[in-house]
């Protein structure tokens with residue numbers, strides 16, 4: 372079980388940090404959604420946790436400083452799905468998903484029956500079985516997005532960092548993907564941090580939200596605490612209504628204002 376602890380974390384790309392002052396705990400087996408307008412610094416924060424962007428401040432995984440972990444240790448602890456993944460040319464879906472097993476293989480060792488079984492299971496769960504032999508470059512945007520998630524899920528890490536995992540997915544595939552991740556969270560105690568632009572899904576799946584605006588954390592708490600019409604108006608510049616689903620989740624919907632005149 373691996374939780375995350377961030378204290379005054381800042382991260383950026385060489386000059387001034389683009390996100391700073393982030394203090395948040397993500398207990399093992401919980402789901403944090405990082406939300407906020409475009410360019411706020413959400414992806415940068417995820418990249419810092421993944422070790423792809425340098426950070427300052429305290430960033431601990433399971434009580435250990437992330438900065439002190441080797442690349443292999445990190446790859447066994449953290450599965451990271453970027454918003455836009457670069458996929459290798461000429462590779463088919465099953466081989467790409469199999470790449471997720473790399474951190475579990477001994478150096479120079481080939482994959483075994485267990486690795487192939489994990490890949491088959493992931494392909495099945497992500498509705499990719501019929502595409503196993505297809506070249507990645509021939510997939511639709513949503514199919515490719517699912518293949519990228521497949522590689523990360525095959526990694527079987529205690530922490531998942533998912534940058535906009537539902538981008539390009541239709542509502543059915545988006546929902547089954549989030550359900551799958553939520554099952555991993557509930558059954559295996561996987562810790563999930565995802566960015567999500569869809570605030571309806573964010574409120575349904577994440578226990579807590581962290582709202583970032585212009586590089587600063589401006590609110591955190593339960594979906595009901597963070598997703599008020601006033602907060603969304605202030606930080607997204609959007610006129611919205613917050614309604615409630617039959618399960619009691621807040622659902623942020625745009626409020627179309629009548630034209631004057």
Ligand SMILES: Nc1ncnc2c1ncn2[C@@H]1O[C@H](COP(=O)(O)OP(=O)(O)OP(=O)(O)O)[C@@H](O)[C@H]1O
Pocket residue numbers: 384389407408409410411412413414415416
């Ligand atoms: N590689 C980079 N080099 C320099 N600046 C970058 C780099 N990547 C992102 N930025 C800048 O950092 C800021 C935060 O970007 P980031 O991608 O973290 O935002 P975001 O909240 O994920 O946005 P979006 O919702 O649009 O995906 C932006 O101003 C962006 O232009």
